[in-house]
Amino acid sequence: MNIDSLRSEVRQWLADHWDLAADRAEWLAAVVDRGYAVPRWSREDFGLGLDEESAEAVEAEFRRAGAPGSGQDRTNLWANTVLAYGSADLRQRFLRPLLLGEIRMCLLYSEPGAGSDLAGLRTTAVPDGDSYRVDGQKVWTSNAAEADYGMLIARTDPEVPKHRGISFFFLPMDQPGVTVRPLRQMTGEAHFNEVFLTDARVPAANMLGEPGQGWRVLQTALAYERVVLAESNRGASTRHAKKDGGEVDLIELARRHGRLDDPVVRQDIARVLTLRAANRWNNQRAQAELEQGTSSSLASLGKLLMSRLLHETGRVQTAIVGAEAMLEGADHPDGDDANFAAMNAYFTSIGGGTDQIQRNIIGERILRLPKEPDRFRDVPFREIPKSG
């Protein structure tokens, strides 16, 4: 089928079925059954086996209609991971419910002792009959309290080098061994949780990939997560949503505070607006390169530049509002915003890989500078020095 007729077909189907008032579950079921949820996947896996261009056309029609549910073969982190590494049994049990949004998920990756060095994780999973016994602590988990399952990485073999002793599981969250505690951020918000795993259990059948292959599974999952992040490209917080795509209007802010005539403030504002524009254009270029199939080095820069932009924005907001930056709360929205911006910028410069780790990645993967020598590459995890 050529693209144009595919396009008309999808358009017609949407015209026949899509209704803003439709029940979401029913609608998603219809999309999944029709194959539009994952058009690139094979027909055995709820897809249509379409090539990229055709699949893009299907997604475009859904976007045009404002209908959700398509393109999950790009954006559904959970389903993609199951498809890539799940056994036939796991695919059977999880794929369709994940596409329908019936199973809620969370990520059990980071640990208090394993942040930048994620592979240094210390949560253990020890075989015990048909299941594994899991002990350890995870952190920075969103939606932990609501999730049915967590994508868990845990150490199954401490006697091999750290990357090789990790396995990847779908851990049931609703069990006595799992305790969730909200984690309050320095901004006062609580978007994340700590998850304590004490004699928690996960069936051996819920392992994705082979034992010790978990790091590779994780890389796939992380790649899909980056796609999701790029799609949404939004901060963690909705508390301080701004007009104009979430960006504070510094000119208006300066005008309101009588600072728009201050030459120093004007230089500051111009710098921030320039960084914003550069970041936007860099992202456009990255998008264009990705669409042409050129691997884009620009995509990796975005997070670093965004971090700089957010910190700089917080600084300039503070400079503009002056004394009001000592205040917070709804009575002082501009001061509150300035403080939130300045503090929440660390969400980006630390979360999802610190700026420092990001510079390593850019230096090594894009600029091809050599890695630092790693003395522990071939050392069993058990023997690697750890925090006291």
Added chain:
Amino acid sequence: MNIDSLRSEVRQWLADHWDLAADRAEWLAAVVDRGYAVPRWSREDFGLGLDEESAEAVEAEFRRAGAPGSGQDRTNLWANTVLAYGSADLRQRFLRPLLLGEIRMCLLYSEPGAGSDLAGLRTTAVPDGDSYRVDGQKVWTSNAAEADYGMLIARTDPEVPKHRGISFFFLPMDQPGVTVRPLRQMTGEAHFNEVFLTDARVPAANMLGEPGQGWRVLQTALAYERVVLAESNRGASTRHAKKDGGEVDLIELARRHGRLDDPVVRQDIARVLTLRAANRWNNQRAQAELEQGTSSSLASLGKLLMSRLLHETGRVQTAIVGAEAMLEGADHPDGDDANFAAMNAYFTSIGGGTDQIQRNIIGERILRLPKEPDRFRDVPFREIPKSG
């Protein structure tokens, strides 16, 4: 003898002997013979065996009178190194002439391949009868063309770890194996030289310390060099001497260029003047701590702050003079100064240990942060990877 009578004695001696019009060589001979050149040294070594406080009193009287030649036990890098590590023969041959300034010296330390990693030097000294044969290249040598001897570090054993295979020599410069070529800096000036050593010879008797002990000798020499630098605390160039202790008067410059009313320029100037003041006060504190015998961590910071100050000064001079910063030469002194300042700042941020090395030192020696693991600590020099 108590300090006061020592003081009177020196004062009287100076009154009797010091004459601004005196021949410098004769004067120095008199100072050396009297023991005032190196009052802390023992009487066998031209000194008076004085304690620190008494020696300081001698120096103070010389300073009062404006007479040179005293305190060389602190400031004469060459003589101190010979005293600390020279054999009886070397002390006999070199000490007195060095105190009299009869022997001119230069430093043969850095190499094109050994800058930050000075211990990675590749110049070799191979025993050959009563002497060593020296081959290699040195760089950043001041006064190489005028010098009688060079303090040379060279590798005498490539089969041991790098710090342990180095020896320290007084190399005669006036010989066919030594070729000196002026090295032009990016500013256009030429204060330094490259020194090519091709089958150069140094008597084995001219070695300071034992074979393989050169790194330790060097540390002593470098410590004295730092004292000298702290005494002089002057840049490499006299071409662009400024009033007020070599510091450009930014306020006057801004006034002259009609920029003193520009709020952005005013912030810039205030920042630079603050850094200058902070640097001055930090140095005062360091001096006070040293005088109290407390080891000063502040001294190490000075070079890093000076580097930042010089770069920042160059930037602000440029901002002030504007278009004239495109020009150089005597017809455009302010533009010329701005360019020289901006470029010559690298003399400080690179020379004598780059800012990066300086931050390592501060991090490790003052803040007690751990060193980076060095894979090659125990590896023979021959096996260490080197630049292509």
Added chain:
Amino acid sequence: MTFDFTDEQRALRQAVRELLDDHSAEPAVRAAAASATGVDQDLWKLLAEQLGLAGLVVPEGCGGAGAGPVELAIVLEEMGKKLFCGPYLSSSVLAATLLTELSCAEFLPDLASGQRTATVVFAQQSIAAGEGLSGEQRFVLDGATADLLLVVAGGPRVFAVDPAAGGVSIQPMSTVDGTRRLAAITLDDVPARPVGDPGSTAAAVDWTLRTGEVALAAEQAGGARAALDMAVAYARARFQFGRAIGSFQAIKHLCADLLVEVESAYSTAYAAAWALAERSPEATALAAMAQAFCSDAFVRVAADNIQIHGGIGFTWEHPAHLYLRRARSSAQLLGDAATHRERYLSAIVDQG
């Protein structure tokens, strides 16, 4: 300036440090910050009664220690390190200095003993001097807890106002830094007693502000030092990739740069304190310079401390953000860094 302390000054620092180590540890600070008033009353009592710090700069004749700006800087630096919670800056620095400069003996003994506290309401622009005072002033330091308001009205003239008097309305402002409290004060035809000689008021107010700037600068320098110490300790103890993170240049070099900031902040603060102590003609310029530099330095160090800590530094439970909040609030309290830099430059340009 030798940056050399007397034995008495060293002993003072030691005493303050010991008291605060015992009584201003993180739980105490968090409790004060979360309390209604932001004041740790027990600590205030100890400080006043045990060390006599409330009257540090109050003349001996009024029950104080008659100390000067250098002693003040020492105390504030130590307080800054521990995020001390209490009306020291408002009452023992600003109010005590103002009353002392105005040669007003009436309130000083009570301030010196710490039994009462006062704050200065700098309201030259917003409140006119007259029989009854009227007007509004926001951002009054410790305005909601002070027992006495010293209102600097236009003129300038200083008036003593009883916060409980009719026509006085005091509204606490919600501060981002719970350890530093501000209030909005509204006066509606409040009867007020003039304080001090009108002829010396302008100079007294000016000197009070300079003293406040230097005291705050010292506090900021102390806060910056503590934040750096925290960062360095973590960089030594935290292992990733089998190494202490402080062995990585990304962290090590950042810490080295921060040390330059911290030491320079200390230098500027104490240089200004000595200038003030000597009533040097440079004092005004140096106070502004110190206030600008220390504001930036503390904000930078407190902020980078969070980055060095990574995820844990982004949590509410970790104390890193307490220092950032204090740093951000201090950087605005007496005017922002750019304003002080401009004041500094104006001062030295005028001096020629």
Added chain:
Amino acid sequence: MTFDFTDEQRALRQAVRELLDDHSAEPAVRAAAASATGVDQDLWKLLAEQLGLAGLVVPEGCGGAGAGPVELAIVLEEMGKKLFCGPYLSSSVLAATLLTELSCAEFLPDLASGQRTATVVFAQQSIAAGEGLSGEQRFVLDGATADLLLVVAGGPRVFAVDPAAGGVSIQPMSTVDGTRRLAAITLDDVPARPVGDPGSTAAAVDWTLRTGEVALAAEQAGGARAALDMAVAYARARFQFGRAIGSFQAIKHLCADLLVEVESAYSTAYAAAWALAERSPEATALAAMAQAFCSDAFVRVAADNIQIHGGIGFTWEHPAHLYLRRARSSAQLLGDAATHRERYLSAIVDQG
């Protein structure tokens, strides 16, 4: 804006790159920089005759290629990478654009063929329009080598002046960047021919300046890219402590930050070029933004390139300083970054 080039644009870049790789290597640049005129005449001929670049933006009817700002940016970016020496910016960009915008066909064929070069003397403030022109203008780009001076006098009006005419005095200025020449031009009652329609002159001059800003921004972006490439290559090849210095975070992280600068400079330059090509209402703002950002970025990258090189980068023999000189000179050529940032902000504030 898609940042997507046509096949023709790609081919143009490739052709320029190959020519400059062959003829604008370091020795050629050093020779030109040390020469009397600063111009590599052989390269200029090749560029004009072989690639027709002298007439890139000259209308086809006047012997040019009729190309636009994006093509110009491509050419300038490649020239910036190789520190191209010649009157391209003065003659092929500024003069050609001005004459084109003034619809003045008279000189364009000669400029397009490269047989003659011209420069624009922006002298609105210093030279009054009249029968005979008198006044002085400094910092005239390639003023000492141009065959034709287009003097923008107050009004503005544009006059064609023969540099060999009586009353014209041209003094080369000693530039810190030998690859970029400037002259001081003095006119003493010089007979001059007005060029173009007075009614369209202001707009033409304005457009010429915007085009120059974008062309220069692209050149700076190219220079920054080349300086970073040099730094990265050295960081890979230079070993100290048994490791490539680029494996140390101090160098690696610096390079990563510089890459952000370089890519962002490219983005701002081409965004402005596209805006110009589309005659977008944003063009003025974006040209100013690009000029400000690219000035800072090139200076920063060229400067850090020297630091990354260490000692060897501080020598005259090493090419690193050639890029720093070019960067510093470019950052002032059409006004400094702060001025352009202010122009940018004014433009968008005015637009609302």
